[in-house]
Amino acid sequence: MFLFADGAVAEIEKKIIEAFEVFDHECNKTVDVREIGSIVRSLGCFPTEAELHELLAKVEEEEPTGYINLEKFLPVMTKVLLDRSYQPIPEDVLLHAFEALDENKCGYITKEELVKYLTEEGEPFTQEEMEDMLSTALDPETNTVRYRDYISMMIVDET
Amino acid sequence: MGCNSSVAYRRSEKAIRAAILIQNWYRFTKARLETRRRYSLSIFQSIEYADEQDQLQLANFFTFMLDHCTHPDSVSHILTSPGVSQVVDEGLSLTEFENRIDVPDSYYGPRLSFPLTVEDANALLHAFRNEQLLHARYVLQLLCETRRVLKEMPNITHLSTSYSKEITVCGDLHGNLDDLLLIFYKNGLPSEQNPYVFNGDFVDRGKNSMEILIILFAFLLIYPNDLHLNRGNHEDYIMNLRYGFTKEVSKKYKDHGKLILCLLRDVFSWLPLATIIDSKVLILHGGISDTTDLDFLNALERSKLKSLMRPPKSVRDRQDQLKERIPTTRLSKHIANQNVAGKTQHISSSGSTESSGSNLPPDPALKEWKQILDILWSDPRSQNGCTPNKSRGGGCYFGPDVTAKLFERYNLKMLIRSHEFKPEGYEISHDGKVITIFSASNYYEEGSNRGAYIKLNPELIPRFVQYQVSKYTRRQNLQERVGTIESSALKSLREKIYAHRSELTSAFAQYDLNSTGRISVSDWAAAMESVLQLELPWRMLRAQLVQMTPNGEADYMSCFYDLKIGQPTKEVQPALVETLCRYRRDLEIIFNIIDKDHSGERIRIRSSSSQILQKEQRTIFKCEGFPPLPFELTSSCRNRSLATCTIRSTWMMPPMLFTSMSERNVRTRIASTKSCLYSGWGTWFSTDSTCTANLISHGVIWQV
Numbered sequence: 075m076f077l078f079a080d081g082a083v084a085e086i087e088k089k090i091i092e093a094f095e096v097f098d099h100e101c102n103k104t105v106d107v108r109e110i111g112s113i114v115r116s117l118g119c120f121p122t123e124a125e126l127h128e129l130l131a132k133v134e135e136e137e138p139t140g141y142i143n144l145e146k147f148l149p150v151m152t153k154v155l156l157d158r159s160y161q162p163i164p165e166d167v168l169l170h171a172f173e174a175l176d177e178n179k180c181g182y183i184t185k186e187e188l189v190k191y192l193t194e195e196g197e198p199f200t201q202e203e204m205e206d207m208l209s210t211a212l213d214p215e216t217n218t219v220r221y222r223d224y225i226s227m228m229i230v231d232e233t
Numbered sequence: 234m235g236c237n238s239s240v241a242y243r244r245s246e247k248a249i250r251a252a253i254l255i256q257n258w259y260r261f262t263k264a265r266l267e268t269r270r271r272y273s274l275s276i277f278q279s280i281e282y283a284d285e286q287d288q289l290q291l292a293n294f295f296t297f298m299l300d301h302c303t304h305p306d307s308v309s310h311i312l313t314s315p316g317v318s319q320v321v322d323e324g325l326s327l328t329e330f331e332n333r334i335d336v337p338d339s340y341y342g343p344r345l346s347f348p349l350t351v352e353d354a355n356a357l358l359h360a361f362r363n364e365q366l367l368h369a370r371y372v373l374q375l376l377c378e379t380r381r382v383l384k385e386m387p388n389i390t391h392l393s394t395s396y397s398k399e400i401t402v403c404g405d406l407h408g409n410l411d412d413l414l415l416i417f418y419k420n421g422l423p424s425e426q427n428p429y430v431f432n433g434d435f436v437d438r439g440k441n442s443m444e445i446l447i448i449l450f451a452f453l454l455i456y457p458n459d460l461h462l463n464r465g466n467h468e469d470y471i472m473n474l475r476y477g478f479t480k481e482v483s484k485k486y487k488d489h490g491k492l493i494l495c496l497l498r499d500v501f502s503w504l505p506l507a508t509i510i511d512s513k514v515l516i517l518h519g520g521i522s523d524t525t526d527l528d529f530l531n532a533l534e535r536s537k538l539k540s541l542m543r544p545p546k547s548v549r550d551r552q553d554q555l556k557e558r559i560p561t562t563r564l565s566k567h568i569a570n571q572n573v574a575g576k577t578q579h580i581s582s583s584g585s586t587e588s589s590g591s592n593l594p595p596d597p598a599l600k601e602w603k604q605i606l607d608i609l610w611s612d613p614r615s616q617n618g619c620t621p622n623k624s625r626g627g628g629c630y631f632g633p634d635v636t637a638k639l640f641e642r643y644n645l646k647m648l649i650r651s652h653e654f655k656p657e658g659y660e661i662s663h664d665g666k667v668i669t670i671f672s673a674s675n676y677y678e679e680g681s682n683r684g685a686y687i688k689l690n691p692e693l694i695p696r697f698v699q700y701q702v703s704k705y706t707r708r709q710n711l712q713e714r715v716g717t718i719e720s721s722a723l724k725s726l727r728e729k730i731y732a733h734r735s736e737l738t739s740a741f742a743q744y745d746l747n748s749t750g751r752i753s754v755s756d757w758a759a760a761m762e763s764v765l766q767l768e769l770p771w772r773m774l775r776a777q778l779v780q781m782t783p784n785g786e787a788d789y790m791s792c793f794y795d796l797k798i799g800q801p802t803k804e805v806q807p808a809l810v811e812t813l814c815r816y817r818r819d820l821e822i823i824f825n826i827i828d829k830d831h832s833g834e835r836i837r838i839r840s841s842s843s844q845i846l847q848k849e850q851r852t853i854f855k856c857e858g859f860p861p862l863p864f865e866l867t868s869s870c871r872n873r874s875l876a877t878c879t880i881r882s883t884w885m886m887p888p889m890l891f892t893s894m895s896e897r898n899v900r901t902r903i904a905s906t907k908s909c910l911y912s913g914w915g916t917w918f919s920t921d922s923t924c925t926a927n928l929i930s931h932g933v934i935w936q937v
Contacts, residue, residue, distance in 0.1 A: 081755075084755075085754070088758070092773055093770065093773065095770065096268060096272050096275060096773070100615045102614070102615060112267050112268060114264075115265065115268075116264055116265060116268040120257055120258065120261050121257075123256075163261075167254065168255070168258055170251075171251035171252075172251070174250075174251035175251055175252070175255075191248065191251075191252045192252055192255065192256060195248070195253075196252035196253035196255075196256050197256050197257070198256075199256060199259075203260075207259055210710060210712060
């Protein structure tokens, strides 16, 4: 068990408040419930959709208003960060995931295959999400996704 | 071939887990992109609002200076000249412009004939698409006619949706001609069957403010019952000095720019303040306050208020009766420190600081000013109540309760306003009662936002049409667009950081008692926020702004490394460069005001004596026509053919260089010895013995 100095907790809380305020348009300490996913992720966490729903249940009002208050969000999110929940996905793990979908180990996945997996399995993509990923990932000449290149490109953009 | 379909569709558990992982990771990257987009827009907006606040502080300073430190006659001379005033006041007719201003045969632009027709409008559109300029004579005639027509209109225009006409409402255009052309392309040109309301802020920031005004005014003259304009907070000559419109006009119309600007000042003040459709939909530029009185607004003389940046004279006079007088000699430094550096003063509250027990009756001019300020500057918020608008420094924030009360009082159904940037071009608030419509796409940067307009049908149901102008034939994908916006935003932010370098350095040093050069991220963020006064997510931006040490601390001086400033010379102190950088825009405004003939660039300096400069003689040069001297120019002579001119300033000065003109008006160039902020020019030595020197801007910084 780690013991955190008060300073560290205060710093974490400030980080959370900052991230919250980016989405708080009217500066009144509330955000639209649909933005919670973005806020949690902007703090470096990788929750699945299921995990997000769990988190939402903890921060929503008894009568859901469509808005989340900072007051409720802050302690819950602080605990998330202190517990290091929703760990990031390292680059190599991501690579293995793509490789798992690449049955023949040829270094690419066909568009059809990828679409099938991502829109039918796991926590399926919406049409919009799928199209958006393809717009960056797909090599239009071969109609395939060369995943190593795609990953490198996305990681570079991040830094 | 095989019918073993189950094989084809069986997915291993491993593959399913892989899919979840990829989906999760993808959603993370999207969220990250969205966050970057949001904070970039946040950066743009905070800097913009901080600028606007500074603008109001500067206006207060100006007002004080102009009222107290200048000869009454010279006040008007600063902003105009006898010849120009005459034109504006007496209202020259169209034929007089025709007689006075010649249009050469070589001019191939549109030649307007009054009264205007649709052909003229089409000619204008065609010309502006091809980046032609309308000749000054036609501009002046157009403005004259526009003023004549506007004078007949009441402060609040009343419209009705009759037959099956839809009314189109557009918001801020801010000089983006492409957006106006796109709107006309999508929605058709204005006509009796296609009425439009343009809700203010036609000018400033974009580079085609003049063209937009010309088009709108032309259609106003052709279809006065179907093209309606509301005044925005940027239809104000003092705002224009800062936000680019004045400069645009001066550059495009070198000979007649001044006359055009003077006439425009009048035209702006004649623009109606609001429009009401079917007595149910109120359209005005900013918003409302809890004291908004539509009847009062309808009755006042709107043309008296040429600019909202200065409270009316009677109000200023009264304020000064209550304030201490400040001795003129120490004026500039005192006021500069007090107003230019301060940020918390609120423009309209300064009018109400009469709390020191004055028994003077309420000033009607003050009420008029405040009423108009409120409708042109206020913003809606979701909290109830009406509070002073801190980000703008004028107008207020009004809540749903304020809206509800106004609606009840005047039996209204909807408020359409503009004034605020919206990423989607529009936004609905106060439970559907308030609509913000913003028509300048890519306002901050290519890809930053869409523009939109409203189509209002006879049942007064609004329909929104969005668009975005793009200079790329291939649309950038979201990643690219966010990248563009982000780098642009960070560039602006870094400029601001540089402008506050010494303040930041001392703020950092306060946390770094052992002078290690490192402080915690928390301290770094606190220092940034307190010095720059911008509410931004500093911890999120940290990686882009400052380098980290291996043990997780901020190497605070590294936030100044990236910025490319030219080599400073030993004579020019870094603090000076920083000060000038910070106040550059303010100085531009002051300079624009001093620059009487709007030539872009010259102030005349006459010597107080016309003696031939002798060896070691010192002659004081005075600046003509602008009594509170921000500087004095001295000269001394080494030998008969050489004189050194140095400017010593008691206040900040814009970058300048000068040459000297000989008696025969031959410009003799002088040598340079010191380099400056913006270009490589240096100190100028006069090789001539005459006493006239022209100071030309954009060049040298003088040692102070």
